[in-house]
Amino acid sequence: MNYAQLLFPDFSLILCGYLVCRYSALKRPVWEQVETLVYFLLFPVLLFQSIVKSPLDVLAASRLMGAGWALGLAGIALAYALPHVPVLRRWIDQRDHASSAQVAFRFNSFIGLAIADRLAGPQGLQLIAVLIGVCVPLFNVGAVWPMVRHARRSLVCELARNPLIIATASALVANLLGFSIPVWLEPSVTRIGAASIALGLMAAGAGMQLNALARARTLAISVLAIRHLILPLLAVVIARLFGLSAVETTVLLAFSALPTASSCYVLAARMGYDGAYVAGLVTLSTLLGMLSLPMALSLLR
Numbered sequence: 001m002n003y004a005q006l007l008f009p010d011f012s013l014i015l016c017g018y019l020v021c022r023y024s025a026l027k028r029p030v031w032e033q034v035e036t037l038v039y040f041l042l043f044p045v046l047l048f049q050s051i052v053k054s055p056l057d058v059l060a061a062s063r064l065m066g067a068g069w070a071l072g073l074a075g076i077a078l079a080y081a082l083p084h085v086p087v088l089r090r091w092i093d094q095r096d097h098a099s100s101a102q103v104a105f106r107f108n109s110f111i112g113l114a115i116a117d118r119l120a121g122p123q124g125l126q127l128i129a130v131l132i133g134v135c136v137p138l139f140n141v142g143a144v145w146p147m148v149r150h151a152r153r154s155l156v157c158e159l160a161r162n163p164l165i166i167a168t169a170s171a172l173v174a175n176l177l178g179f180s181i182p183v184w185l186e187p188s189v190t191r192i193g194a195a196s197i198a199l200g201l202m203a204a205g206a207g208m209q210l211n212a213l214a215r216a217r218t219l220a221i222s223v224l225a226i227r228h229l230i231l232p233l234l235a236v237v238i239a240r241l242f243g244l245s246a247v248e249t250t251v252l253l254a255f256s257a258l259p260t261a262s263s264c265y266v267l268a269a270r271m272g273y274d275g276a277y278v279a280g281l282v283t284l285s286t287l288l289g290m291l292s293l294p295m296a297l298s299l300l301r
Contacts (some may be wrong), residue, residue, distance in 0.1 A: 010114045010201055011290055014165035017205025031206035034199055038110075040262060042196035046113065046168030049131035049189050051171035052179060053122070061130050067130045067235075067242040067252055069138065074234055075105030076142040078226045079135075082219070091218035099273035100219055102143035103281045104226040106261040109136075109164070110200030115254050115293065120247050127251040133168035140165060142266070148272045204262040208283035209276065220281055230286045232257045232296035250300060259289035 020026050079101040109132055116128035140162055159165060181189055200273050213220050235256035239249040265279035 010111055010118075013198060013201035014205035014208075014286060017202030018208050019205075020202070021206035026208065030055045031203050034201040035207070035262070038200045038203060040163050042110065042192055043200060044163045045189060046193035046196045047109075047129060047132060047164065047167045048171040048174075049181060049186075049193055049281070050113065050125055051133055051168065052175045052181060053126065054245055055175065055178070058176070061127075062247045063242045063244060064130060064252065065134045067238050067244060067248075068135050068255070070238050071231060071235055071243070071252070071256060072105060072135050072138050073144075074238075075226060075231050076139075078230065079104035079142075079223060080146075082222050088218060088222060091214060091216075092222075093219070094279065096180060096216050096219055096274065097280055098146035099268040099271075100144055100216075100223055100281060102139075102264050102267070103260045103278065103285060104223040105231070106139050106143055107135075107255065107258040108200075108261050108286070110203060110204065110262070111289065112199055112255060112258050113195050114201065114253055115258075119212050119254060119297075121249060124251055128255060129171075129246060131251065131255050132164075133172050136162075136164045136168050143267060144271075145266070149271065200262075204259075204280055204282075204286055207262055207279060209279045209287060211276075211280065213277070213280040213284065217278060220284070223281065224285055224288060227260055227285055228257060228292035229237070232292060232299070235296065236299050240287050246300075253299060254293060257292040258290065260285040262286075 017031070021031055022030060022179050050085065082101070083089050083094060083097050112128050112132065113125060116124035118124075120127070137159070140159055232253065239252050244252060260282055262282055264282050265275045266277040268275050
């Protein structure tokens with residue numbers, strides 16, 4: 001399978017968003033509003049629908065959940081350890097690290113859902129939704145915790161108002177209780193979900209910036225190496241340890257190599273950190289994803 005060709009439609013939307021933002025009247029303020037709409041409404045609807053669409057067998061999905069948590073905890077541990085590595089710590093500023101550590105383990109859910117659907121259809125979409133559902137709360141705690149100590153904010157409040165956590169937690173509960181979306185409402189919900197993927201990918205492209213990365217190169221190289229090199233390699237080992245099926249392994253490998261979340265810089269800026277630097281990391285991660293995703297998926301061979 002030509003994975004680069006498979007991924008091209010999604011990355012072409014990212015490129016389209018970049019070009020439209022740079023060379024048309026739809027400048028960055030417009031895309032900030034689009035991103036807000038996707039983040040707070042469209043994308044949570046897609047997550048909810050993806051999880052409740054098919055009955056979830058917790059026992060059958062437990063291995064994938066465990067593999068996702070293991071991979072996530074490994075990424076968080078590696079990111080947190082960077083300032084304590086003897087060779088690196090003299091080059092890493094603690095405040096920059098607090099806002100940038102999240103780049104090493106968070107993921108772009110928009111791209112993840114689009115890729116899973118292309119790789120494995122509805123089954124892949126549900127599996128990636130399960131990973132998102134169990135990993136988003138963990139990753140948000142991992143992202144927020146280093147920053148709340150400096151920004152003097154409440155960790156509980158930051159997590160409780162996160163729309164992705166609300167959507168995934170409520171969807172998992174609804175699925176286990178046997179709830180399903182009414183037939184008359186499903187076409188509307190499906191269209192909202194489709195819009196969230198297209199607009200989310202274009203918004204990721206519109207937010208790309210690289211000019212702020214020169215200030216802390218060691219930190220940038222370190223967090224991006226974890227995100228795009230170390231985690232995909234760990235995913236292969238974890239998939240074998242947990243005895244995942246072929247489809248589950250495919251989804252986990254794709255999950256491990258996704259670009260970091262486009263909302264990383266929004267979170268950093270909102271909490272008083274250098275949003276421009278984190279935006280540069282998000283941009284470079286999006287570009288590196290074009291290489292790391294085909295690389296990770298090629299390990300299936």
